[in-house]
Amino acid sequence: MTTEDSDARAYLDHAATTVLRPAALDAFLEASTVRGNPSSVHTSGRRARAVLDEALARIAALLDVPRSWVLMTSGGTEADNLALRAVPQGLRERDPSRTTVAVAATDHPAVLATARSLPTGASAGPAGFEVRELEVDGTGALHRQGIEDALADRTVGVVSAALVNNETGAVQDIAALAALAREHGTLVHTDAVQGAGHVPLPRWDDVDLMSLSGHKLGAPVGVGALVARPEVPFAAFSTGGGQQRGVRSGTLDAAHAAAFAAALEEALAEREEQSARLRGLAAKLRTGIREIDPEARFTLAEGTPQSAHIVHAVFPGADTDALLFLLDERGIDCSAGSACSAGVTQASSVLAAMGVSDQDARGALRLSLGWSSTERDVEILLAALPESLARARAVGALRG
Secondary structure, eight states, rough: HHHHHHHHHHOOTTTOOOOOHHHHHHHHHHHHOOOOOOOSSSSOOOOOOOHHHHHHHHHHHTTTSSSGGGEESHHHHHHEEOOOIIHHHHHHHHOOOOOEEEEEEEEOHHHHHHHSSSSSSSGGGGGEEEEEEEEEESOOOOHHHHHHHTTTSEEEEEEEEOOOOTTTOOOOOOOHHHHHHHHTEEEEEEEETTTTTTSSOOOOTSSSSEEEGGGTTTSSSTOEEEOOOOOOOOSSSOOOTTTTTTBEEEEOHHHHHHHHHHHHHHHTTTTTHHHHHHHHHHHHHHHHHHHHOTTTTEETTTTSSSSSTTTEEEEETOOHHHHHHHHHHHEOOOOOSSSOTTTOOOOOOHHHHTOOHHHHHTEEEEEEEOOOOOOHHHHHHHHHHHHHHHHHHHHHHHHO
C-alpha cells in the first residue's frame, strides 16, 4: 500500500491496535542497537541491562508502583493468562480453600477463555477449579448482588473485570468491585488494556493485578505488562532462568520495553486532552449516524459510563459481514467487535451478556478512535455509510 493509499483511508479500528507512536519507534530503534543479553555479566550485557532497567523504572514511575511490581509480557493476552491461570494456581497452593475464579461475563476472550480453560469438575480431582461468570446489566455494569452472591462462600481467589470493555467501551466501576472483594479476601484483577490512556487507571488500593498491552498505547505489537503486588502468589508460568520473580522465565526484551515505556508516557500525559478531543469526534460520529439512519441504535446511551474512543452502533436489518466488507471497499477500517477471534466475525458474546438477542445484534459496528484520529476520518466514514448500509441491508434481507 502506498502512502497516498494509506492517507485516503479512514482508520477507525484503534481498539484493535492503534497507530505506532514516533516516540515509541525511536525508542525501539535506539534500544535495538545495544547488543548483549540483559542477564549477561560482561560489559555488553550490562549495557543492555541498563537499557532494560531504565525502561522498567520509567514504566513503574508512570504507574506509581515499585519496579518489582512490573512483569513484562508479550502483550495483554499473556498478561491476562498470568493473572487468570498462574495466580489462581499459586493462590490455591497457599490457601487450598480458594478453588474458584470469578470473571465478568463481558470480559475479553483472553480473560474468559483462560478462566474457562482451568481444570474443572470431578475429572480434575482436587486440583479442579470452579468458574463463575458475573452477570451485567444492559449498560455492561456488573450487578452488585451477583458479585456478593459469587463471593459469599469465600472460595473465590481472583475476581476479574475489564476497566473498559473492548467492544462497547463501557467503563466498569472497579472501585465498587474491589470494595466487595476486600470483604472476602479476594484478589482483584482488571484488564486495563482498552482503558489505559483513555480513562483514569484504578487506584492501587483497589486492584492487585492489572494487565496492559503496548499496541493499544502506540507501542509495537509484542509487548505488554502485568502489574502485580509483591504478595500475589504465582505458579511458575514458564521455567528456565527464573527471570521476573520466577514467574516468566526467558530473556527480557529491552527494545520492546523501551518502546512500551515511551508509548505509555505519552498516552498517560495526553489522556485528558485526547479524551476531550475524541469525545468531540465521537459526538460527530453519533450525530452523523443518526442523520443517515434514524433506526440506528447506540449500544450505550450518552451519559452511560463509557470511554470516549469507542462508538458502538447496531444497524437493524444490515448484514454485519457485508457492511464491514463494503466499508472496507470504500476505504474505512473498522470492525464488529473484538479482533482477537482468529479474524472471524462471530455473534457477540458481549452483547448477549448485556441482554441483546442475536437477531437484534445483527448489523453491529464498532468505530474506535485513537491519538492519530482526525475529523477527516469521521467524514470519510459518514460519506461512505449511506450506500454501504443500503447494500448491507439488501444482503441482510436475502439472508433472512
